[in-house]
Amino acid sequence: MNDDxxxxxxxxxxxxxxxxxxxxxxxxxxxxxxxxxxxxxxxRLWDGPGDTxxxxxxxxxVCKVVIRSHRELRPGDRVYCxxxxxxxxxxxxxxxxxxxxxxx
Amino acid sequence: MVGTGETGDTGDAWEPHLLDEDExxxxxxxxxxxxxxxxxxxxxxxxxxDPDLVEAELDDAERDQLVTILCNYPVGETAALEASSGLxxxxxxxxxxxxxxxxxxxxARHVEVFRRRLEHLGVSDLDTTIASRANPELLEFKRTLLGxxxxxxxxxxxxxQNVLLETMEDTVFRFHQTTADPVTAQILEGxxxxxxxxxxxxxxxxxxxxxxxxxxxxxxxxVRARLDPxxxxxxxxxxxxxxxxxxxxxxxxxxxxxxxERLGLGG
Amino acid sequence: xADFLSQYSIQRWLEAxxxxxxxxxxxGHDPDETEAExxxxxxxxxxxxxxxxxxxxxxxxxxxxxxxxxxxxxxDDASKMFxxxxxxxxARHVEIFTQRLMDLGxxxxxxxxxxxxxxxxxLVKFAEVLLEKVANxxxxxxxxxxxxxxxxxxxxxFELLQASSAGNPKFAKTLAGxxxxxxxxxxxxxxRIGxxxxxxxxxxxxxxxxxxxxxxxxxxxFTDMFSDAGQRMEEAxxxxxxxxxxxxxxxxxHGADLMTATPDVMEAVLADTVLGEFxxxxxxxxxxxxxxxxxx
Numbered sequence: 206m207n208d209d210x211x212x213x214x215x216x217x218x219x220x221x222x223x224x225x226x227x228x229x230x231x232x233x234x235x236x237x238x239x240x241x242x243x244x245x246x247x248x249r250l251w252d253g254p255g256d257t258x259x260x261x262x263x264x265x266x267v268c269k270v271v272i273r274s275h276r277e278l279r280p281g282d283r284v285y286c287x288x289x290x291x292x293x294x295x296x297x298x299x300x301x302x303x304x305x306x307x308x309x
Numbered sequence: 310m311v312g313t314g315e316t317g318d319t320g321d322a323w324e325p326h327l328l329d330e331d332e333x334x335x336x337x338x339x340x341x342x343x344x345x346x347x348x349x350x351x352x353x354x355x356x357x358x359d360p361d362l363v364e365a366e367l368d369d370a371e372r373d374q375l376v377t378i379l380c381n382y383p384v385g386e387t388a389a390l391e392a393s394s395g396l397x398x399x400x401x402x403x404x405x406x407x408x409x410x411x412x413x414x415x416x417a418r419h420v421e422v423f424r425r426r427l428e429h430l431g432v433s434d435l436d437t438t439i440a441s442r443a444n445p446e447l448l449e450f451k452r453t454l455l456g457x458x459x460x461x462x463x464x465x466x467x468x469x470q471n472v473l474l475e476t477m478e479d480t481v482f483r484f485h486q487t488t489a490d491p492v493t494a495q496i497l498e499g500x501x502x503x504x505x506x507x508x509x510x511x512x513x514x515x516x517x518x519x520x521x522x523x524x525x526x527x528x529x530x531x532v533r534a535r536l537d538p539x540x541x542x543x544x545x546x547x548x549x550x551x552x553x554x555x556x557x558x559x560x561x562x563x564x565x566x567x568x569x570e571r572l573g574l575g576g
Numbered sequence: 577x578a579d580f581l582s583q584y585s586i587q588r589w590l591e592a593x594x595x596x597x598x599x600x601x602x603x604g605h606d607p608d609e610t611e612a613e614x615x616x617x618x619x620x621x622x623x624x625x626x627x628x629x630x631x632x633x634x635x636x637x638x639x640x641x642x643x644x645x646x647x648x649x650x651x652d653d654a655s656k657m658f659x660x661x662x663x664x665x666x667a668r669h670v671e672i673f674t675q676r677l678m679d680l681g682x683x684x685x686x687x688x689x690x691x692x693x694x695x696x697x698x699l700v701k702f703a704e705v706l707l708e709k710v711a712n713x714x715x716x717x718x719x720x721x722x723x724x725x726x727x728x729x730x731x732x733x734f735e736l737l738q739a740s741s742a743g744n745p746k747f748a749k750t751l752a753g754x755x756x757x758x759x760x761x762x763x764x765x766x767x768r769i770g771x772x773x774x775x776x777x778x779x780x781x782x783x784x785x786x787x788x789x790x791x792x793x794x795x796x797x798f799t800d801m802f803s804d805a806g807q808r809m810e811e812a813x814x815x816x817x818x819x820x821x822x823x824x825x826x827x828x829x830h831g832a833d834l835m836t837a838t839p840d841v842m843e844a845v846l847a848d849t850v851l852g853e854f855x856x857x858x859x860x861x862x863x864x865x866x867x868x869x870x871x872x
Contacts, residue, residue, distance in 0.1 A: 239502045241345030244325050266567065267512055268505040275324050284326045288346075288502075289509020290337040290408075292330060307571055309516025331684075340668045341603065344594045356587055390647065390656060394663060397644035403674065403687070406640065410667030413644060417660030418586040420653065455648075 227277040230261045237270070240287045247273050248288060263305045267291045278303055338404035338510075343411040350502050357422040357496035365490035375493065376430055378485065378550045380442035382423040385478055388451035389507075390416035392470045395458035399466070408510055415503040422496050429492075444546040450474065450539055464518060468529055471511020472572070473540055476565040479504045481547050488551070512568055519572060530574045540565070585654075589661040597756050604672040604753045609746035611679055614815055624808045626680050627694055628737070631801065632673045634695040635730060638703035640666035642710050642722040649713035651772070658764050662723075665757040672750055696800050698871075702726075702793035705786060716772050716779045717786055723765025724857050725790045731758045732850045736829050736842075743816075743823030762857070770861040777862075784866045791854065791868035795847055799871050802843035809839060 235249035249271045251264055258264065260277040268289035278284070282295040284305060291307050298304035328336065336342055353359065367375065393412040400406035424435055432438050454474065457466035479501060486497040519526045545555075569575055598604070615625050643662040650656045674687055682690050706721040734755050741748040773779065813835070816822035824835045832845040855865040 238349035239346055239505065240349070241342060242349070245349070247325055266571070267509050270505065272326075274326055282326075285328065285333050285337075286509065287325060287337055287342075289505045289512075290334070291509050291513050292333065307512065307516060309513060309520050335684075340664070340671045344598070347590075348594060351590065355591070387653075387656075390660065394644040394647035394660070397663060397667075398641045403670065407667045407671055410640065410644065410663045413647065413660045414586065414589075414664040417657050418590075421586045421657060424653070 224279070227279070228260065229276050230259070230274070232273055232275060235273075239270075244287050248286075249273065258302070260303075263293075263295055263303050265289060265291055265293065265305060267307060272305065283308070335404055338408040340407055340411060343408075343414075343506075346506075347415075347503070351499055354495065354499060356425050357418075357499045358492050359495060362491050362495060364492055367490065372430055374550075374552060375490070376427060376432055376438070377442050378547075379423055379427050379430070379493070380439045381444055381447060381547055381550065382478075383420050383427075383439055384443040384447045384451065385474060386416050386419040386423060388447070388454055389470060389474060389478075390420055391451075392454050392458050392466060392474075395455070396463065396466055396470070399458075399461055399463045401463070405510075405514065408506075412507055412510070415507070419500050419503070422500070426493060426496060444543065444550070446539060446542045446546050450536075450543055453536065453539070464515060464525060464529060465532055467511050467515055468532065468574075469536065471507050472515065472568055473533075473536060473565065475504050475508045475511060476568060477540060477543060479508060480544070480564055481551075484548075485551060508568075512572065516572055519574075526573055529572075533569060533574050585657055586661060592760075593661075593665070593757070598753055601749070601753065603675040604668070604750035605746045606749060609749060611676075611746055612744040614812075615680070615744060618811070618815070620808055620811055622680055624805075626677065626682065626690070628801075629673055629677050629680065630691050630694040631696055631699055631797070633670060633677065633691050634699050634703070635726065636666055636669040636673060637691075638706060639722060639726055639730070640670055642706055642718060642726070645707070645710040646715060646718045646722065649715045649718070651715060655768055658768075662761055662764070665761070669754050669757070672754075676747070676750065696797045698793045698796035698800060702790050702797065705789050705793065709786060714782075716769060716776055717783050719765055719769050719772075720783050720858075720861075720863065721786055721790060723761050724769070724861075725787055725794075725854065727758050727761040727765060728853050728857060729794050729850050731755065731762060732846060732853060734758065736846055739827055739829040740824065740834055742827050766857055766861055773862045780863060783863055787854065787858065787863070788866035788868050791851065791866070792871065794850065795868060796871035798843050798847055802839040805839040805842075 232246040234246050237245050237248045237250060240248060249262075251269050251271045256271075258271065259273075261274045262271050263278055263284060264270070265272055265286035265288075268286060268291070270286060270288045272284050272286050272293070274282075274284060278295045280295055280297050280303070284293050284295060285291070286293060286305075292309075293305035294308050296304050296306050325333070351357070390413065393409055393416055397406055397409045397413065400409050427435055427438070450469075454466065454469045457469055482497045482501050482504070486494050486501065489497060515529075519529065600606070611625075615621050640663065643659050643666050647656050647659045647663070650659055677687055677690065678684060706718070706726060709717040709721055734751050738748050738751040738755065741751065773783075813822065816824070822835055827834045830845050830849050832841055834842075837845070851865075851868075858865045
């Protein structure tokens with residue numbers, strides 16, 4: 206679903222210590238309406254197994270909403286899922302993709 | 310295609326993920342947050358659905374089956390209403406007390422929208438119809454849950470309500486939404502959006518409490534084992550009402566098992 | 577009865593409050609409003625504002641615990657629906673007054689200790705009388721205590737504070753929203769309990785005893801709050817005189833001129849107003865008003 210997110214939205218780079226620079230992303234409204242307006246573009250509904258995540262996106266394991274950031278996400282990043290109020294840390298999943306673990 | 314585009318907030322690096330944890334919790338557990346969130350998805354849906362939505366034609370059998378399914382929902386939601394209202398006074402912090410108050414209003418809304426839907430489907434004596442058609446397993450679950458609340462057991466009650474009951478409802482509602490008539494589906498969509506907050510609050514609150522309390526974790530694991538058969542019977546009864554054969558049951562309770570695993574209550 | 581109860585609906589509440597008079601507000605006031613400058617800059621006025629706000633928080637916390645606690649013992653779904661909306665109203669009040677405490681300079685981590693230190697002991701006892709009824713799942717006594725006695729007191733106190741806040745539009749606006757909420761709460765108390773009292777006349781003596789007890793602690797709270805108000809009121813008048821304008825000029829509340837009334841007069845007017853309201857409301861639902869003992 207979001208194949209073009211990783212390219213069309215990538216507008217600048219950010220260097221993070223010794224690592225390769227991170228891509229940055231413009232975010233637009235996604236139609237997600239379950240949080241106050243100012244936060245809405247940072248979330249979108251997940252469309253199920255056929256839905257591809259962009260490098261700035263990760264799925265909340267608690268409520269299955271897609272969390273979005275302005276920057277490319279990497280393991281160790283902290284993200285918040287406002288729809289279900291979870292605090293999460295980005296990690297590398299078994300298949301090499303990004304996942305989020307809940308931080309209690 | 311949502312979520313992409315060339316215009317927007319190019320130089321703006323600010324985002325919610327940069328809030329410190331206290332700020333985040335205070336924001337998401339506030340009345341203001343709840344108020345603006347529900348306005349987003351309910352503002353144009355009085356009683357949970359768009360008034361211009363056209364009712365599907367249902368024959369007598371379909372209508373009767375829908376009534377039977379819907380009769381279970383107010384029972385579960387009333388259990389959640391009574392439990393969450395009892396939990397307000399047990400909440401340890403002001404934000405969690407305020408969050409629980411918002412959950413009280415959410416649950417009351419759910420009771421209301423499901424009862425109104427039943428009325429619109431032609432059910433005249435609501436209480437009698439609900440009592441005669443609702444699954445007895447749900448009533449047993451409600452008694453157990455309210456027992457935890459009456460005993461002042463915050464952890465057990467939050468587990469039973471915000472993890473167990475909410476996951477059960479979330480699973481059933483999501484499944485039902487895919488097969489329901491448009492009006493019922495839209496009502497369910499709004500309820501599911503509310504459940505996200507409740508589920509998340511329960512798991513995160515419990516997770517924080519259990520992190521440093523192995524004794525509490527052992528106690529919850531035991532309670533979970535005791536409640537599992539009842540939860541399974543509730544699931545099965547509801548899926549039967551939805552007209553499914555056992556071999557057609559979707560992956561029952563997957564979300565619940567995942568949550569239990571994350572909390573370390575797998576036993 | 578069915579038609580009357582049908583007005584207690586979440587949908588109706590959503591349309592009236594979040595989508596109605598609270599629309600566009602932040603913590604109950606307009607987003608660009610701030611506390612009056614003198615309240616923030618003059619220590620004695622700031623301390624007095626903090627003390628008043630703490631009593632509001634203590635009262636609202638009690639109302640939150642009571643309204644949520646009564647849901648479980650409500651005899652019908654419509655009452656449960658109404659009390660669910662009231663629970664959320666009270667939670668909002670706790671939140672907006674807590675925010676005001678922080679706006680007045682109390683740090684977030686010091687809010688609870690400030691409330692514990694400054695909450696009037698008589699107000700705490702007032703709350704305990706009510707919450708005991710709620711804990712015993714006594715719906716009739718709980719609703720009379722909450723929606724007639726507590727809310728009746730809050731209604732008049734908020735009105736007085738709103739009238740006294742002519743120079744502080746932010747606080748006045750915050751209070752206006754809470755007054756609108758309280759109107760519904762006292763309305764529910766009278767309308768729902770009136771019929772229940774008729775069905776359960778045996779509850780009258782117990783409810784009347786509770787009213788007298790709560791009224792006593794309320795009067796004692798008023799006495800404490802007004803006892804050291806003289807100096808502060810004089811100070812506010814002096815500041816206004818320096819500016820050659822007093823926002824309270826010409827403002828009266830229940831016949832008392834707020835610019836010239838002494839603390840004793842204000843206490844008496846407030847007590848008379850609240851007790852008069854109790855008497856009228858209780859009479860309408862068939863409860864005989866009990867004159868409370870007068871605090872020493």
